[in-house]
Amino acid sequence: MGRQGPAPLEGEPFVSPPRRFLETAARRGIAPAYYVREAEGWTATPWNVFRDEVRRAARALVALGVKPGDAVGVIGYNRPEWVIMDIAAMMVGANVAGIYFTASAQDAAYIIAHSECAIVLAEKEEHFRRIASQREELSHLRHVVMMRGADATDPLQMTWDAFMAQGDDRFDAEVERRLQAIQPKDVGCLIYTSGTTGPPKAVQISHDALAKTAALVLKLFEVTGNDRTISYLPLAHIAERILTIHFQITVGNAVYFARDVLSLGEHLPEVRPDFFFGVPRVYEKLASAVQAKLAAAKGPKAKIVQWALGVGQEWHRKEQAGERIGLKTALAMAVASRLFHRKAKRLIGLDRAKHLGVGAAPIPEETLRFMTGLDLPVRELWGLSESAGVGTTNLRGATKIGSVGKPYPGLDLKIDRDGEILIRGPYMFMGYAKDPEATARTFTDGWLRTGDLGHVDLDGYVHITGRKKDIIITSGGKNVAPANLEMELVALPLVEHAIVCGERRPYLGALITLDKAAAERFASERGMADGPALTEAIREKIQEGIHAINARHSRVENIRRFAILPEPLSIENGDLTPTLKVKRQAVMTRLTPVVDSLYRENEKV
Structure with missing residues (x-):
């Protein structure tokens, strides 16, 4: 059975995202474009300054030899420099290959080498060290530009100010020439899939697709130039790239850059966004x-x-x-x-x-x-x-x-x-x-x-x-999709993450991590201290929830045994993607002994 959405927007002439950015900046003038959280509060930068920053960065890329079709790497958390580099790269016919700020040295090097980046923008010294540890493998890399506030002590490094100083006015005509030459099907950005399995693939997205997506979503959700958004999910991911960069390019709203993900709860009452997306x-x-x-x-x-x-x-x-x-x-x-x-x-x-x-x-x-x-x-x-x-x-x-x-x-x-x-x-x-x-x-x-x-x-x-790749085939040949079962498990008050297993096994099992705050609340309400009695009470409560879940599903979809893991899943352990999706296979591989224990008779888990 097929379905089709309403007719797309028609009749709009193609305007590349960097050209749209300049038009929006001219229209918005001295209105705030972005905010950064400083010790004393949120500091605004107006659109006219934002425009000048992007144009200078574009001229600097030309000065450093970046050509149309080249990729520029960016590794770091959400910062204005990330966005400035992205728009500047598009403006000169290049594109940004975003690297998750949590990426290992090997993963970062893979993306830099695969995309043949000559220039990489890095947020801080720890990101540079990851790149530097792999420099022998990165034959195309010439410069690592550091974001504001980071030093440059290695010959490979360049401070943000030194980079921007490269962009003098004599390169302006070349920037304008390249801007005029952008075609709808030119690559506007590279999204390296975070990949729950295997090496990441480089998704090439055209200027036309980026422009149409932003225009369409803005129309559907009625975002205006007076609205606020907060940028906190990784910019290397397509969702945040569209929300932070291409929404703003199209409509001219103000973007607030979160200090880090953990500060979101503090930032939200300060920013009070009009449009908010979350995992x-x-x-x-x-x-x-x-x-x-x-x-x-x-x-x-x-x-x-x-x-x-x-x-x-x-x-x-x-x-x-x-x-x-x-x-x-x-x-x-x-x-x-x-x-x-x-x-x-x-x-x-x-x-x-x-x-x-x-x-x-x-x-x-x-x-x-x-x-x-x-x-x-x-x-x-x-x-x-x-x-x-x-x-x-x-x-x-x-x-x-x-x-x-x-x-x-x-x-x-x-x-x-x-x-x-x-x-x-x-x-x-x-x-x-x-x-x-x-x-x-x-x-x-x-x-x-x-x-x-x-x-x-x-x-x-x-x-x-x-x-499709997560379908579990039991030893009895039954096919089970684990996603809905996992969602029901996560809905239990004490559960933070859940992974259903059972590939080539006689029945389904589950690996579970506790929601720390919920577990503490559970203990407080019952006046119980940490120890075996609390552990058993928590286990009984989860088992009660699993019985209710099992009653809603066929026998082959019933979870017979489960293990409560002693530690939460984390990005650092390779359990979660940067957007907090569970890497099922990675978790089950790392915890193979625990999975095996679910299928051994008389073994307590």
């Missing part, structure tokens, strides 16, 4: 923190809170389904908002938010429903690097919790015989750099094979059921 773990932590505060409410206050949560959930149930909201529900919502919702949203920092999006991994429905109770409808979406982030989305008045929404305008979607989702449209990538075989395997008769399994319901909403 599931971000919303799960927000929900958990609010639930902990609400649990402390007593007496009449507790009753008001529970009533307001129920009102919020009912109001948004009707809104999401496109149903008429009656006077009684509307009045109740107005009272609930005055008594509870406004305060709760202001406390979190999402009181201005017009759109809240979530993607990159499954999110428990319970989390989404709880957020609607706070009058914070989080709308699930789905996309790929290979489609410039475009795929499906839920929208105001057209949302179904548990789905990832309907196809974007201009995107065709169908389900293959084996359940794999196939898509095609104007947002598709131009192939994997230097890997025509992988590119050919990804397309079938013009359709992009997404690798995701799913179905389209009778109302046209798309539901993701898992990754």
Whole structure:
């Protein structure tokens, strides 16, 4: 069965992202373009200064020998220099190959070598050391430019100021010539897939796809130049690249650069973004923190809170389904908002938010429903690097919790015989750099094979059921998609991460990590100290939840045994991607003895 989104935007002449940037900068003038968190607060830089920074960086790239079609590497957390380098590279016909700031020395070197970068921008000394340790393998590398505040003590290094000093006015004509020469199908950026298995592939995205994606999403979500966004997810990922760079290029909104991911909770009440995108773990932590505060409410206050949560959930149930909201529900919502919702949203920092999006991994429905109770409808979406982030989305008045929404305008979607989702449209990538075989395997008769399994319901909403490569085949020959089971496990109050295993085994097992805050709350509520009794009580509580999950599934999908891991999963251990997706195979390989223990008789796990 196939589905097609509404017709795409037509009639718009091609304007390359760097040309659009200059037009937007001219229009916005002295309005704030970006903010950086300093010790004394948020410091703004206006659009006219931002424009001058980008043009000088573009001239510096020309001076240092960067040519059209070249790649410039960037490794580091989200900073203005990251964005300046990205736009400047596009402006001179080059493109940026983003490297996750958590990348190992070997992974960083692989991307630099594969993309043949002559220039790499690095945030701090530790990033440079990773690159320097592999310099013998990097024959193309000539300069490592350091972001502001970092020293340059190695001959390979160059400070940010020294780099910008290269960009004198005599290169301006060449920058303008290259800017004029940009064609729609020229490569605008390289996204190296973080890859839960195997080496990353370089996804080539055209200027045209980047421009169309930004224009389309901005129209759907009604973002304006007066809006604020916060940049905190890795810019090497397609979602943040579109949100931070290409949204702003198109509409001229202000971007606030988070100090780091851990500071997000502190930053949100300060920034109060109008548009916010998060991975599931971000919303799960927000929900958990609010639930902990609400649990402390007593007496009449507790009753008001529970009533307001129920009102919020009912109001948004009707809104999401496109149903008429009656006077009684509307009045109740107005009272609930005055008594509870406004305060709760202001406390979190999402009181201005017009759109809240979530993607990159499954999110428990319970989390989404709880957020609607706070009058914070989080709308699930789905996309790929290979489609410039475009795929499906839920929208105001057209949302179904548990789905990832309907196809974007201009995107065709169908389900293959084996359940794999196939898509095609104007947002598709131009192939994997230097890997025509992988590119050919990804397309079938013009359709992009997404690798995701799913179905389209009778109302046209798309539901993701898992990754094709993650299908578990038990020793009895039964096929099980673990994603939905894992999502249900993560929805249990004490669970942070869950991995279902059972490949070539007689039954399913699960590896589980605890939500530290929830476990501490569980112990406090029961007056229990850390020790064997608490461990057993937690295990019994999780087992109770697993029994309920098993009752909703067929016998072959039942989880018979589970192990609670002593430590959380982490990026540093190679368990999680930089966007906090679980690397299933890496975890199970690292913890093979624990997995094996689930299938040994009489062994306590």
